[in-house]
Amino acid sequence: DAGVTQSPTHLIKTRGQHVTLRCSPISGHKSVSWYQQVLGQGPQFIFQYYEKEERGRGNFPDRFSARQFPNYSSELNVNALLLGDSALYLCASSFTNTEAFFGQGTRLTVV
Amino acid sequence: QKEVEQNSGPLSVPEGAIASLNCTYSDRVSQSFFWYRQYSGKSPELIMSIYSNGDKEDGRFTAQLNKASQYVSLLIRDSQPSDSATYLCAVNEGGSTLGRLYFGRGTQLTVWP
Numbered sequence: 353d354a355g356v357t358q359s360p361t362h363l364i365k366t367r368g369q370h371v372t373l374r375c376s377p378i379s380g381h382k383s384v385s386w387y388q389q390v391l392g393q394g395p396q397f398i399f400q401y402y403e404k405e406e407r408g409r410g411n412f413p414d415r416f417s418a419r420q421f422p423n424y425s426s427e428l429n430v431n432a433l434l435l436g437d438s439a440l441y442l443c444a445s446s447f448t449n450t451e452a453f454f455g456q457g458t459r460l461t462v463v
Numbered sequence: 464q465k466e467v468e469q470n471s472g473p474l475s476v477p478e479g480a481i482a483s484l485n486c487t488y489s490d491r492v493s494q495s496f497f498w499y500r501q502y503s504g505k506s507p508e509l510i511m512s513i514y515s516n517g518d519k520e521d522g523r524f525t526a527q528l529n530k531a532s533q534y535v536s537l538l539i540r541d542s543q544p545s546d547s548a549t550y551l552c553a554v555n556e557g558g559s560t561l562g563r564l565y566f567g568r569g570t571q572l573t574v575w576p
Contacts, residue, residue: 385563385564387564392568393568393569394467394551394553394566394567394568394569395507395551395564395566396566397563397564397565400563408556408563440506442506442507444564451497451509451512452497452509452553452564453509454499454506454507454508454509455506456505456506457505457506
């Protein structure tokens with residue numbers, strides 16, 4: 353079975369630009385969560401979507417937004433990129449409140 | 464702000480030894496606890512989950528949970544160099560049915576031959 357897939361794997365953007373990250377969950381999983389991990393820290397929660405509705409939002413500015421599609425895939429959008437947005441962005445897939453499985457992540461570098 | 468604290472590390476053990484990783488959490492109503500392994504430059508990989516007080520064993524890994532003390536640990540027996548990684552403790556948001564996770568900063572483990 354395919355695991356969680358994220359695209360792209362690496363991305364370099366310039367300050368002020370916009371970025372869209374994509375995630376496909378494990379088949380049958382209806383919950384997708386997004387996390388940001390900066391070097392030396394644990395992942396920080398950004399958003400959770402379940403059945404296409406936002407079910408949770410972490411302490412991130414409004415420049416961050418997300419959505420979930422009818423096939424349960426998801427996009428994370430970040431506007432007006434800052435240098436501090438450079439991080440590993442992780443998508444996690446879960447079946448309700450059971451274990452969360454991460455994709456390989458998208459390494460975003462803002463220059 | 465819900466906190467998850469892990470022993471700071473780094474932790475270094477010889478091959479064949481037992482590695483002990485510890486985690487405390489602040490949210491008294493959390494119900495689900497997880498250990499993830501993260502190799503350098505990779506994403507976290509789920510290795511253990513535990514929901515009830517006591518011990519849970521899976522191969523060389525044993526997770527221990529004490530909700531009264533708000534403490535969860537991971538023991539790795541017969542440590543191997545391939546176990547060298549950062550181990551992340553994660554706790555679900557208490558009262559949530561949808562599994563938002565809070566993570567510690569991780570403990571870096573090195574197993575030397």
